[in-house]
Amino acid sequence: MSTSRSASNPNSTVDLGAQYISCTPAYASSHAQFYSELISNHILTPCQVVIEGMRDSDGDTKHYVTPKGTSSIVKYYLQQSGANIHHNCHLxxxxxxxxxxxxxxxxxHQGSDQKHSFDVVVLSQPVPQILQLGGGIQDILAKNSNVLKKLEEVEYSSRYALGLYFSPGTKFDVPWEGKYTYDDPCVRWICIDSKKRGNESDADGPTLTVHTSVPFGLKHLEDNKQDVQKIILQHLSTLLPGLPEPVEVKCQRWRYSQVYKGVEGGPGCMKLAESKTSLLLAAGDAFVHSNFDGCIESAKKTSHTIIDFLKSNCKL
Incomplete structure (x- = not known):
């Protein structure tokens, strides 16, 4: 859920990751409280734009967009938590x-390394990044071959995304706000991101999102990003002849995009280590399935696991 800002105009934004939220009837019922809260606080709003080529497995699925960008969902929950958030730290x-x-x-990123101790730690980064961590976690995983095997079997799709920023007054002569393409070997998704989110104001200029196909992403995963950006722009110019010149372009490499193969059994979260004084968990959509509702399901399971641990050890 990444929303990027223009280097020259922070009010000009574009979503480079998740594009919209799709809610099936089943989740509309079981996650009603979450959707109701996000809608009432204007974080989500019903998608009312034209998206060509969308393949809906269920015609009753509802789609939502984020007027302030998909990162606003994350920011909202962090704000509601009251937690003290530290940014620009690498675990x-x-x-x-x-x-x-x-x-x-x-x-x-600036300063010396910091050492901290916690009762509970939840790791929610992509599973391959968990497996790359240093320290005693490697010994813990090595001693639990069943857990390690399940984590090693998780697979992600990989793709590139482009964010294009245009000057105010720029118009696009297309009958849609978002479009899936299936014939091009490079581009899979094109979206007038500012219009998709319902931002009709032209004061900051429109923005465009481009996602590549997974095969293209895998083929060029280790290539120079600037070279890949040129290839994507060439394909985009073929799909959208006469596309105006952007004032700025950002290329994002998603090495770990959507979860292609999650943890077996979809447990919601997984205990990596537990004692009377500590609990180490791995969580995220890889432990359910890859979308917003998968994240919610994992969060629910994780919170219940933490509460049970704290209660059983007289910490709550």
């Missing part, structure tokens, strides 16, 4: 201490 190592909780070492 380097995880160690589980017998009597001193879960110890982490964070590399600050």
């Amino acid at each position: 380097q190592t995880i160690d589980v201490k017998c009597d001193d909780g879960v110890e982490t070492i964070l590399a600050e």
Whole structure:
């Protein structure tokens, strides 16, 4: 759920990851409280634009867009949590201490490394990145071959995304706001992102999102991003002849995009280590399925697991 801002105009934004939220009838019922809250707080609004080529498995599925960009969903929940959020930190190592909780070492982008200890740590990054962490977590996983095997079997799709920023007054001569393409070997999705989100104001200029196909992403995964950007723009110009010149282009490489193959059984979360003083969990949509509702299901399971742990160890 990544919303990028123009380097020259922070009010000009484009979604480079998730494009809209799709809610099936089943989840509309079981997750009604979440959707109701997000809609009433104007984080989500019904999608009312034309999207060509959408393949709906269920005609009753409802689609929602985020007027302030998909990152507004994440920001909303962080704000509601009241948590003290630290940005620009890179998690380097995880160690589980017998009597001193879960110890982490964070590399600050500016400054020295920071060591912290917690009762509970939840890892929600893509599973391959969990497996790349240093410290005692490697020994923990090595001793639990069943857990390690399940984590190693998780697979993600890979793709590139382009965000194009245009000057105010730019118009696009197309009958849609979003379009899936299936014949082009490179481009899979094109979207006038600002109009998709219902932003009719032209003060900051429109923005365009382009997603590549997964085969293209895998083929060029290790290529230079600038070279890949040129290829994507060439294909885009063929699909949209006469496309105006953007004032800025951002190329995003999604090495870990949507979950292609999740953790077996969809447990919601997984205990990597547990003692009376500490709990280490792995969670995220890879432990259910890849979409917003998968994230909610994982969050629900994770929160219940944490509460049970804290209650059983007299910490709550």
